[in-house]
Amino acid sequence: MSNNIPLTKESYEALQEELKRLIREERPKVIQDIAEARSHGDLSENAEYDAAKNRQAFIEGRIQELNSKLARAHVVDLTGLTPDKVVFGATVTLYDTNSEEEITYKIVGEDEADIKQGKISCTSPVGKALIGHKLDDSVTVKVPSGTKEYEIIDIKYE
Template identity: 75%
Template sequence: MTQSVPMTREGHQRLQEELKKLIREERPKVVQDIAEARGHGDLSENAEYDAAKERQGFIEGRIQEINDKLSRAQVINPAELDTDKVVFGARVTLFDVDSGNEVTYQIVGEDEADLKFGKISVTSPVGKALIGHKLDDEVTVKIPSGLKTYEVIDIKYE
């Protein structure tokens, strides 16, 4: 049984755009680079050829990976969710009990996670710990530096 890959609409769209770029731009360019490097003669000592072949392998692998994820994608629109619990797609504001700081995270798929933009993976320790909790719940998360306690102070689905 294949496991679905949860993602937001934005994450799904970003993967589709990356796939288009790889197929339309990167793949033809690397094929051209390989042909050009072949023209330089002896392939056994041709660093340009080796580099281009390695790049081609990376591009083809990434195309396969994206195709696989898109074929198993379960696109979730947080705005359509009607729940009072933290679920995939939620934008959750937490009060850090230890430091007194507030932090807001959106729980997204693995490919979309980017801490700089407040997006954490549903499979991350904090993401996993938050799932299923409600407003005003205290959540203790095991992180590399120990235990961290948060209070859920806001949950939004946008």
Template identity: 70%
Template structure:
């Protein structure tokens, strides 16, 4: 996988912080937990040892995954974008034609997506449908509950 991974500066900083925590805090803690579990004797029936080894495998896997993502990162600063179309990093306000409600989404990288904060992944069906569209255009999006029609009423790059 040599494909680039788009992410915002904020997303890159968050990944670096997680990596730093995994290396400086979680890894040493897991090593300590394994040593302590070993001191309890027979490893064949030692649930603490098994749990610590599983945790170690997860931590090491996550470290490797983050390093890979950071190496392939294409950091995009939405404030530097100059376009009238919806692209990665856009904060898009949509008007739901059926319900009359408004919703705002920011299109971000996979690891940054968090619907509670209105951040959707570039790989989500909604983001994929919005990419390339302009202000005042209607977009019909296939979602699990059927088809939704939205009008793009604002596009911002902050």
């Protein structure tokens, strides 16, 4: 694993909120569920107990994962920068020369990527190809379906 995990400010805050919720709400609730299931007697055939123990293991694992990510997070702050080239965290509008359509992507970390929300990973083929390019540049990207040709028509830092 790499030491630093680049994250946008929004993603960092969302991970912090999830961690707080798991520690303050989910962990106490699952402990209560385990205690209640124990009170029902024989644990060897107690599905509620097994489900609660599995949920507890998931919650504890996720808490460890979030603590690790937050400890290694490098929050990328784009405020004050002039949007003259594509960098991590930039929102880029592209013109697909093949389909003649415009598409907008935000370049984010692997954990934040969600193509349905227009967020692509900085390590994806398109994300890698765009980083470092300037407005009006043409970018050729090899994708699983072949080759895409894009023109960068807008860059924003939000």
